[in-house]
Amino acid sequence: MSDNPRSESVVSVRDLWRTYRRPRTSLFGPRPEVHALRGVSFDVARGSRFGIVGESGSGKSTLVRLLAGLDRPSAGEISFDGRRIDTLPERRLGFLRSRLQVVFQDPMGSLDPRMRVRDIISEPLGRQPGRFERVRELLEAVDLPADAGRRYPHQFSGGQRQRISIARALAPRPGVLVADEPVSALDVLVRAQILDLLADLVERYALTMVFVSHDLAVVRHVCDTVAVMRQGEIVEQGPVRDVYGEPRHPYTRELIAAAPSLSAALSGPEEG
Amino acid sequence: MARTVNLVAGAVLVGLVVLVALVSFAWTPHDPLLVDASLRLSGPTAEYVLGTDRFGRDVASQLMVGARTTLYVGVVAVGIAALAGTPLGIVAGMRGGWLDELIMRVNDLVLAFPALLLAIMLGAVYGASTLTAMVAIGVATVPSFARVARAGTLQVMSTEYVLAARAGGRSRAWIAGRHVLPNISGLVLVQSSVSFAIAVLAEAALSFLGFGTAPPTPSWGRMLQESQELLAVEPRLALIPGAAIALAVLGFNLLGDGLRDRFDPRLEVRR
Numbered sequence: 001m002s003d004n005p006r007s008e009s010v011v012s013v014r015d016l017w018r019t020y021r022r023p024r025t026s027l028f029g030p031r032p033e034v035h036a037l038r039g040v041s042f043d044v045a046r047g048s049r050f051g052i053v054g055e056s057g058s059g060k061s062t063l064v065r066l067l068a069g070l071d072r073p074s075a076g077e078i079s080f081d082g083r084r085i086d087t088l089p090e091r092r093l094g095f096l097r098s099r100l101q102v103v104f105q106d107p108m109g110s111l112d113p114r115m116r117v118r119d120i121i122s123e124p125l126g127r128q129p130g131r132f133e134r135v136r137e138l139l140e141a142v143d144l145p146a147d148a149g150r151r152y153p154h155q156f157s158g159g160q161r162q163r164i165s166i167a168r169a170l171a172p173r174p175g176v177l178v179a180d181e182p183v184s185a186l187d188v189l190v191r192a193q194i195l196d197l198l199a200d201l202v203e204r205y206a207l208t209m210v211f212v213s214h215d216l217a218v219v220r221h222v223c224d225t226v227a228v229m230r231q232g233e234i235v236e237q238g239p240v241r242d243v244y245g246e247p248r249h250p251y252t253r254e255l256i257a258a259a260p261s262l263s264a265a266l267s268g269p270e271e272g
Numbered sequence: 273m274a275r276t277v278n279l280v281a282g283a284v285l286v287g288l289v290v291l292v293a294l295v296s297f298a299w300t301p302h303d304p305l306l307v308d309a310s311l312r313l314s315g316p317t318a319e320y321v322l323g324t325d326r327f328g329r330d331v332a333s334q335l336m337v338g339a340r341t342t343l344y345v346g347v348v349a350v351g352i353a354a355l356a357g358t359p360l361g362i363v364a365g366m367r368g369g370w371l372d373e374l375i376m377r378v379n380d381l382v383l384a385f386p387a388l389l390l391a392i393m394l395g396a397v398y399g400a401s402t403l404t405a406m407v408a409i410g411v412a413t414v415p416s417f418a419r420v421a422r423a424g425t426l427q428v429m430s431t432e433y434v435l436a437a438r439a440g441g442r443s444r445a446w447i448a449g450r451h452v453l454p455n456i457s458g459l460v461l462v463q464s465s466v467s468f469a470i471a472v473l474a475e476a477a478l479s480f481l482g483f484g485t486a487p488p489t490p491s492w493g494r495m496l497q498e499s500q501e502l503l504a505v506e507p508r509l510a511l512i513p514g515a516a517i518a519l520a521v522l523g524f525n526l527l528g529d530g531l532r533d534r535f536d537p538r539l540e541v542r543r
Contacts, residue, residue, distance in 0.1 A: 068439045090438070097441030110432035114454040120433075123450075124440030168436065 009043035010176055010208050011067060011100075016040040016076035018062050018232075036062040038232040039076070044176075044225075049202060049209045051223030051240070053216055053255075059232040060212045064180045067210065068102045069093045080176075097124065101169035105181040107161035111153040117164055118149030124172045131171075138167040141204075142197060159190035163197065170201065177202070178210045183218065195222060216259040220244055228252050279530025282465075285523025293339040302330035304337045304490050315508070322512055325495075326502060331509065334490040335516055341491040342520060345406050345475040345484075346468045352410030353467060357417025358460055362452055364418065365425025366444060376422070379415040387412030387474055388481075395483040402491075405484040409474045413467050420463045424456030458535030465528035469521045476517050492517050 018037040025032060036059045044050045054060050065071040066078060069085050078086045085096055101124065104110035111120055121138055122131040135149050142163040153161055162182060169177055179198065183191040199222065202209050213219050219226055220240055227237035228251065236249040247253045302320070308328035316323045322331040364375040391408030398404050428434060428451055437447050478484035479493025487494065492513040499509035 065435075068435075070435055070438055091443075094441055097439065102436065102439045104432040104436060106432055110436050112431075112433040112451050112455070115450070119450075123437055123442065126442065126446075165436075168440070172440070 008045055010046045010081060011044040011210065012077075012079040012082075013043070013067075014041050014077040014079075016063075016066065016078065017074045018059070018066060018071070019074040035232050037066075037073070040229075040232070040234050041076075042227050042234060042237055044208060044210055046175075046208055047206065048225050049211060049223040051219035051226040052210065052212045052229060053214065053219045053226060054229030055214055057231075058229040060214075060229060061180065063229075064102065064178055064210075064212055067178055068100060069096050098172040099174050100176040100178065101172065101174040103162070103165050103169045103177065103179045103182045106185055107158045107165060108153070110165050111161055113153055115152070116149065117151055117153065117156075120153070120164060121149070121168045121171055123168060134171060135167075138170055141170065141201065142167045157190075158186050159194060162186060162190075162194050166194075166197065166201070170205070173205075174207070176208045176210065178212070180212045181214065182211075184214065191218075198222065216244075216255055228255065276530070276533075278526045279534060282523050282526030282528070282530050285519055286527050289339050289520050289523065290343065292336050293343050296333075296336035296340055300330075300333035300336050302333045304329060304333035305488050306330070323508060325498065325509055326506075331495075331512055334495060335492070335512060338490040338492045338495060338513065338516070339520075341402065341485055341489060342472050342475060342517075345402060345409070346471045346524075348406040349409040349413060349471040349475075350464050350467050352407065353413035353417050354460060354464055356410075357414040358421045358456075360414070361418040361421025361423075362425050362448055362456075365422040366429060366448060366452065372422075375418065379418050382412065383415040385412070388477060391474070391478050392481070392483050395478075400478075400483040400486060402485045402489070405475055405478045408478075409471045412474075413471065416467060417460065417463055420459050421456055424459045425452050428452045428455045458531070462528050462532045462535060465524050465531055469524035469528070472517065472520050472524065476513075 016037050017035070017039060020034045020036055022032040022034060040059070040063065042050075052060055052063065062071070066073055066086070069088070069090065073086050076086070077084060080096055080100060083095070085093060111117075115123075118132055118135045121135045122128075125131040125134065132149070136146060139146055139148055144160060144163050144167070148156070148160075148164075153164065156164065162185075166182075177198075182198065183194050186194060195218065198209070198211075201207065209222075211219060211222050223240055225238070226240050226243050227234045228243065228249065229235070230251050236243060236247065236252045243252060244256060247256055306329060308324075310328065312324065312326055312328045320330050320332065322335065325331055325334070360375050360379070364372040387409060390412055391405055394404040394408050395401075431451075434447055434451055437451060442450075475484055475491070476493030476496065479491045480497045482497065484493055485491035495513035496510055496517075499506070499513070503510055
């Protein structure tokens with residue numbers, strides 16, 4: 001690869017906009033527009049754990065799709081390892097696919113109910129020979145029994161399904177893992193286990209992680225850097241210690257004041 | 273459970289029709305085509321369980337062989353419709369944009385065109401036969417498959433597992449074959465069963481009008497047609513094939529409903 005492997009930031013986002021057009025509400029006049037992202041900029045340093053926190057509707061999911069090259073920005077730039085990805089057609093994003101992977105939110109919806117677990121996990125590898133060998137390694141890495149590969153997703157609990165999802169994301173040996181609300185659909189005990197697993201894997205495989213969540217306590221627990229999003233904009237970003245210790249933006253202060261402590265978040269109920 | 277009643281009842285009725293059709297290859301009580309003037313319009317007897325028609329042919333034997341025609345027409349017509357309509361619907365749903373518009377508007381055109389009229393036109397041009405009936409019914413049924421497949425495809429394409437497949441670098445063809453097709457197969461199966469019922473009815477209607485199966489091949493629709501002049505004298509000849517058509521249509525409809533319940537995606541999650 002021609003990229004500079006020593007560059008400080010793996011993912012670099014500059015002035016990113018994404019505008020959705022709604023269907024016409026009247027025959028005349030323009031179609032209404034929704035600005036999901038309004039000029040977002042940030043850099044994810046190699047080896048860091050970058051948290052993106054915001055309420056639902058703040059543009060987090062849109063951002064995840066753009067980072068993974070699953071959608072195109074309306075304006076702005078996204079670079080991965082110094083290479084622009086927002087201008088490439090999907091079939092030329094092969095380099096990105098093997099180096100950046102996503103763990104999705106819904107542990108049921110992100111696994112095809114009609115596929116066996118080994119086919120799900122090996123999917124990013126295509127028809128590569130030796131892919132089932134790799135599946136065996138991955139099942140072990142995420143603490144699932146070796147015979148899990150022959151079974152179907154509905155035979156597993158929510159936490160186990162999220163382990164399957166994580167194993168799939170790790171299959172092509174990515175350097176960057178984007179986790180989109182990976183624990184918000186899980187119950188409390190399982191949530192802590194999955195967070196621990198993610199932390200372990202990030203450590204073991206020297207991953208860079210982009211962790212998206214609406215939950216400040218979880219982000220504080222997992223990440224070293226954080227960006228706070230509100231209505232499509234980043235209102236504040238910096239090291240977790242600084243942002244949580246001395247929040248500068250009123251919205252951040254409000255969020256932190258409203259959030260329960262980590263122990264409360266890990267034991268209390270929560271809305272999706 | 274109540275929802276399995278449909279499935280079982282439908283399967284039994286359909287199974288009965290299939291069984292009768294299969295048995296008719298090996299055995300019928302009499303030769304269904306054998307004309308015997310001395311036996312004209314005989315009522316049910318021990319030897320002729322359902323009696324004979326105005327040419328003295330055995331009604332029971334004709335009914336059995338007619339089941340073959342019915343199934344044959346249904347299978348071919350539904351086959352044409354499913355093989356053409358499902359891929360069209362998947363392409364429309366996956367590609368979207370102008371191609372989607374084009375496919376679905378042509379679909380609407382075909383849908384707006386009466387199937388019977390199409391069959392009569394084909395029959396007028398190529399000579400009425402079982403084949404023209406099957407092709408006409410098949411072509412007319414393509415839109416319903418395209419619609420069902422497109423709706424299912426849109427649903428599958430909005431799932432996170434398709435996003436994950438794209439993020440994993442998989443091609444459209446892979447996604448269509450590995451994710452879309454397996455996940456809409458239930459919907460397509462349900463549509464097949466329902467369309468089969470419609471095809472049976474359409475074949476009977478066409479044969480009744482003289483644009484379907486040509487004599488002397490027995491067909492339920494033709495049996496009905498031949499009975500009409502004698503309706504007042506011998507209603508039995510109309511009631512028997514009529515009941516057979518009604519039961520077969522009911523069977524396929526019940527089977528379709530039962531399968532729909534079985535494949536309901538909302539139930540899938542809780543399985």
